[in-house]
Amino acid sequence: MSVSGPTVESNMRDLIAASRPAPNLHRSPLELRALKSGILTALTWIGALLASVPLFSVIYELVVAGGSRLNWETLTALPPSAFETGGGFGNAIVGTLVMVGIATLISVPLGILAAVQLAILDPDSKLTHTVRFLAKVLTGFPSILAGVFVYAVMVVTMKTYSALAGGVALAVLMLPTVVLAAEQAMSMVPKKMKDAAYGIGCTRTQVILKVVLPTGAPGILTGVMLAVAGAAGNSAPLLFTALFSNYYMSSLTEPTASLAILIFNFSGMPYDNQIELAWAASLVLVLIVLVFNVLARLVGRQKY
Amino acid sequence: MNAHSEMKVAAEVAAPASLGIVMNCQLEKVFYGDFLAVRNSVVPIEKNKITGFIGPSGCGKSTVLRSLNRMNDLIPIFRFEGKVTYHGQDIYDKKVDPVVVRRYIGMVFQQPNPFAMSIYDNVAFGLRLNGFKGDMDERVEKALHGAAIWNEVKDKLKNSGLSLSGGQQQRLCIARAIATEPDVLLMDEPCSALDPIATRRVEELMIELKEKYTIALVTHNMQQAMRVADTTAFFGVDISQGSRTGYLVEMGPTKKIFEEPEQQLTREYVRGEFS
């Protein structure tokens, strides 16, 4: 192979190339391939639209039915009794926030520790594979069982329904989601980044704290938010643990109201006032989850 | 067991006791699991010189290089027999903390690997790690100057290190490695992801850096070894035992290795006759 000047060989190649007809590069819409592509594209659009119909109709319904009752009174007042008008669900908002807060405080540190073990310290042992498998199974765990479990462990021993028990039950539900999301986020931190940290003289702890966790933070946060959203709207585990209360909570060890249970209770009542409040409470629940998601995204977006 | 101790003696005799030797790698056997990857190689690294490692793929250049700061300890199946003396201490001694070793013997990797942080934080990372209390801005600037990238990044120190081009990222990684002023810099094919111009800049940089540091450089590029290495170590692969084991064939001044090597193998390799 020579680089300098044309050779006999390359001249021959040019000649052969020139004698070939120019290929037709135009699109022909009636070809089978184009038809198939068109049909499939249409199908995916229809699928996407159908899938979003329930979502949008729920949101529409919520805003229409719940929006009208959304005001300062409903956000702060206590739940009305049967034939009362007005009232609200301030205590349930506080209860939900407190219990989801407790659940987050428990499940996030525990979940991240577990994820560090699974993703970094011991990613390939039998124990790790078992734990990972169990966590996957537990994400589909019937939430009512979390409630029954915590009822047996906490409510029975403490002899009272409480926000604490409710928080723990929600934490049980959140934990697997947090673990799996955090593990995923941490194992996606490139090996070469970890090598760089080791190469500069980091201990394993420093590699985890200074490189793996900060780099994986956005992914971890997304997982936490998913778990929070799931927990905030779940009523089954709270039925057996926090129960409900018609008053603002004054301690963590007394029955406590929550939006999810309030919606569950009020939506089944034969009174218009309560049904309207259930709609408004649903809207508030969605808004709370939305606000947390937006905040998490702002705080945890990938900066670099 | 017997052959083992014989080899050990041979290795010690062969080690030159020059004052200019910062590190001396007296490798007997290196295993990945049961696989003997490299055997019997004595590689002295001279102070303020660039020592180039060349040889065919899989001959163990990276393995030897990464043994010099115990990076290979991160691979569970890795096992090192022999010693690597650094200022007279064996870094494989049980009392030695590999983390501390790596703070003195820095590393630049084949793939640029900045952290997902700002350019500034990338360079400051090692300093903060070492609890540096002085003027951070000054040291960061100095390191970026040292890595010949200051002019390109001085207006965007808050931008992500990952937003730079490959060649800039590699120079950022060099800045990160020299910010803590390590004694020895290990570079594993630092230019393999770079274009010819960036490669030249990094090569010029290496020649500047050897004034202050000692460099060991793995390269597949013969011209690069000729351009920058003062001493060259040629590794070969021994396939006689039905396995592929790397070993040091010959080491000497770069000019000698490329122009009048003692071994036939070396001659064939540097002339490009080796597969």
Ligand SMILES: Nc1ncnc2c1ncn2[C@@H]1O[C@H](COP(=O)(O)OP(=O)(O)OP(=O)(O)O)[C@@H](O)[C@H]1O
């Ligand atoms: N982590 C590892 N686990 C098992 N075997 C390994 C590992 N790393 C390297 N080896 C083996 O050790 C031998 C030497 O590898 P090494 O990476 O040191 O070669 P090299 O000379 O750097 O090659 P190249 O020029 O391709 O980078 C090879 O046979 C390789 O397969």
Ligand SMILES: [Mg+2]
């Ligand atoms: Mg290599």
